[in-house]
Amino acid sequence: MTELLAGRLEASAQAAPSRVINVSSVAHTRGRIHLGDLTLANGWTGYAAYAMSKLASVMHAISLAEKHAATALVAYAVHPGVIETKLLHQGFGPVAGATPELGARGVVRLASELAVTSPSGSYFNEGVAAQPAPAARDATMRTALWDAALRLTRQ
Secondary structure (H helix, E strand, O other): OHHHHHHHHHHHOOOOOEEEEEEOOHHHHHOOOOHHHOOOOOOOOHHHHHHHHHHHHHHHHHHHHHHOOOOOEEEEEEEOOOEOOHHHHHHHOOOOOEOHHHHHHHHHHHHHOOOOOOOOOOEEEOOEEEOOOHHHHOHHHHHHHHHHHHHHOOO
16 A cells, blocks of 8 residues: 555655654564465464564565655654553453553654654654564565565555
8 A cells, every 4th residue: 555655655745754654563573474475374373473464564664765765755663562452462361551542652753743863764662763673674575575565466
């Protein structure tokens, strides 16, 4: 979807670049991209699928940063924290998490700040710029995943 909107996003950048914010998770650090089995048909577990999707979200932000001029479009990935959601309880049982309102603060701040000082492609962990997992920084895998996504969406 972002690729379909990229032209409009870039064209609408006037006083500041357009922003793409991917909500990810610290779970991306445990994710692994299975290019030959993106649906995990040969070994699906809820956590593996979640972690892979969150890794792909971080990789997407980094790839967008590489593909677009920072004056026109910037992209970020954000881990909002462990949030009190149905997903948390289904995956981990009766675990306490932060409120959705608290989790949204970092995303809203990043979306609404006039100027973000961190470079495009940055990953934020609970509002603080942090180094993403080594797998997210693997340029070869990011390119392969980008190409696979374009093929699957017939772009």
